[in-house]
Amino acid sequence: GTTAGTEYTTAWLLEKSLSVDNLFVFAVIFGYFKVPRAYQHRVLFFGVIGALFFRGVFLTLGVAVVSRFTAILFVFAAILFYSTYKLLREEDDTFDPGNSFAVRLLRKVVPVRDEYAGAKFFVKEAGKRVATPLLAVVAAIEAADLIFAVDSVPAVLAVSDDAFIVYTSNAFAILGLRALYFMLSGLLDRFHYLNTGLAVILSFIGVKLILQASHKLISPAVPEIPSPISLAVIAVILATSVAFSLRLPPRGKGRGAADAEESPQDADSPGEPDPAPDTRDAGPDDPPSR
Template identity: 85%
Template sequence: MLEVPPWLWVVFAATVVVSLAVDLLAHRTAHVIGFKEAAGWSALWVGLALLFGAVVFVVLGAAAGTEYTTAWLLEKSLSVDNLFVFAVIFAYFRVPRAYQHRVLFFGVMGALVFRGVFLTLGVAVVSRFTAVLFAFAAVLFYSTYKLLKGDEGGFDPGRSIALRVLRKAIPVRDEYAGTHFFVKEAGKRVATPLLAVVAAIETADLVFAVDSVPAVLAVSDDLFVVYTSNAFAILGLRALYFLLAGLLDRFHYLNTGLAVILGFIGVKLILQAAHKTISPGVPEIPSPVSLAVVVVVLAASVILSLRRPAPPQPDTSRRNGD
């Protein structure tokens, strides 16, 4: 485990809090996020993540800095799947575009809390029971199989556990009330559909954590590295969604690339576990190699998607003979 100075934790926490506050103030008035605005915020989040990575390099060393960068890039790439699900949820609940940023803001806050809990538990388990890495590898191989098969299980927002619990706990009205989560009707407090959307977003993040937590633990078993890299990747999710909205279908090779990355990380986990539990002679995959693989595969997926567009889907809305 790294000896992280307490002041570095304080710097990280302050950076996250200030970033969220600035983001909230900048978007206090509901409006549609355009491409130019999303591009500016995306550049800001990426720059902030890389700047913090440079601090990690200087303070904790090159190994920790490489692990942070690899984990951040890995989480960033895996989060693209979240963007598809966000689009499905917004379409399912017919969320007005002007309200979508507010939903994602609270979704990010919940994700920061839940990822912190999962990663803390994951690091604790791995440090005590190294053999659990074999189980994590199996999860990643199964995810690889689903991605290559094109069967990701889907996500039905209307059947999410969080949404069902919410509807049992409090009445949910059918109409939106601006950006409000609660309103009073006939003297009773009821939820608006916007709260239901946040519940669905949080459920989706819990589902995706099944893949991302084992994957990032393959890069590092240090809590500071895995959590800070996750946090900075999550912070940029909202801007990335609005930046890529309407373009997600163009990156049709991305799922294949993610499958390759998850399969590679699964192999890395097996070698890592075997090195620690079976024999020190089993070679491990160095972090710089992992970073190079993630970068190359992601770049290849995007370039191939742009150079070889997906064939147009047949129009099934028209009946035969029309």
């Protein structure tokens, strides 16, 4: 029906927009481990499979908790507001994939060699099975997705409490991440206003959660934000942030600075050349140098 279809579309667009942050983390992880491009597709495949499993667990627990304890929505709203604060502050959280909990745990369980062995996750050395860096990359990606689930699970539960809708919207948003990464891998740096747009979206969803919880716990007179309005707001904010990113230079870089970086003047460019210095010792009979 229309209601379920609108909720699904809203949840899918919300999760897809929040998943864009995953693409930046993918780029950092691939750069840190120096993953050859030929193996990145295989890594993302297993990363998506793991994300589908963990999201299913988190969303199932989330729906069960919300159905029994509506007040938890206030906690979810606080999480989203804190995420908004971090995005707007643009805190420089140095992400070190090599020191992530998942990678450190993997190294304790099985030895990890330094060299890749094609697309293999395990090889045998001196009769012992050891992991290749490719398995460490998958572990780092799964750990990053668990961190992003802290934002995405409360956000999608603000749209619907139907377990089928929230999981399928997450699943189809995640399934497109591989193709989206390879399509946008060379353009990620251009979306410099995307974090601001995501912060506005998260704060909007936080307000929606507070109104939703207040409507159920305090008074039915408290209005709720309908799903069609949520869908329109998310779409407009996302499109605006992308458009601003493509049309405007990053903050702190004016047009003049950008032009200076793109076309610096060198000494051999046309114009008035600097006069060569006269290195001769001027004597009383020498004409004055111009």
